[in-house]
Amino acid sequence: MIVDVCTNVRETLQKINIKGEMHFDIPLSSLTTIRTGGPAAAAVYPRLFRDITELIPRLREAGIPYTVMGAGSNILADDAGYPGCIIDMKHMNRMTVRGLYVCAEAGIRLEQAIRRTTALMLSGLEYLSGIPGTIGGAVACNAGSFGQEICSLIDWVDYIDSEGYLRRFHRGDAPFAYRCSPFQTSDIIVETALRMTPGKTSEIVSRISRARSEREKRGHYSYPSAGSVFRNPDGIEITAGELIEQIGLKGYAVGGAQVSKKHGNIIINTGSATTGEIKKLIDFVRSRVQEETGILLEREIVYLE
């Protein structure tokens, strides 16, 4: 069934003559940090926001589903693949700096942005050091770490809505929340202006090193993963990782998917995991936590299906 759908998407996209780089039957395991997922029917790689404003109405007219992807570090893609078009932002990776303001296109990697701002003695992003995502993904998910969230830096965000129109969101237009942004799933963030603060290079660098070594301790880089599986529960002191650890699930595995032995809220792909196994493990952990503690954990990882 999915093979037929992919063939239709491919034929339709070839007919409507989309501008720019486009690939077909892309394994999602190659686009996600947890390294699982079947083929996406197509992927396009815009270079300019106009490529996207032209693309969206065409995809909508043709009835082709689409989704935007940054570095795929928070995404769990279905084993059956995705019967639509991935808009991969990796070529939209320019960044300009004016005084304390950094304008970053959505596809620039956080690490690259942090390297450049550190060299300019601009502080603010270093708390996110070691997160393997893009600026666009970080804004969409309101990424945060060590008590800091990216929303505190945002001045404005340019995005393309579901009709294909370019719009500007200004700080304060709508609230961000813990791992939540006001952007809808169909909005495509193209550029963000961040207001940084002046800092001393040595202090910024030392915060970066602390963040990285903390992540290494938590085993973030030992195996492929998609970061934290669950949000920390509201209104209580204990984290999702601590709850999972307390009920003895660290190291618990389903096939190639395993709750990390170093951190309860991370599921790793030990080599041969499928998304099906990871989802089974997520469901199991969630229901065990609920049975044992009465707390229903909410998923942070995004399912792409």
Ligand SMILES: Cc1cc2nc3c(=O)[nH]c(=O)nc-3n(C[C@H](O)[C@H](O)[C@H](O)COP(=O)(O)OP(=O)(O)OC[C@H]3O[C@@H](n4cnc5c(N)ncnc54)[C@H](O)[C@@H]3O)c2cc1C
């Ligand atoms: C080892 C590891 C450690 C991590 N640590 C942290 C952490 O400390 N804190 C934290 O918050 N997260 C963490 N994460 C999760 C993840 O890296 C972040 O949420 C990151 O910001 C996601 O960025 P991305 O570009 O990979 O987004 P993706 O995974 O590609 O996408 C995630 C979601 O954002 C949407 N999206 C992506 N780009 C855009 C765009 N341009 N416009 C609109 N929507 C978009 C996607 O459609 C999807 O719904 C970690 C992940 C890993 C693997």
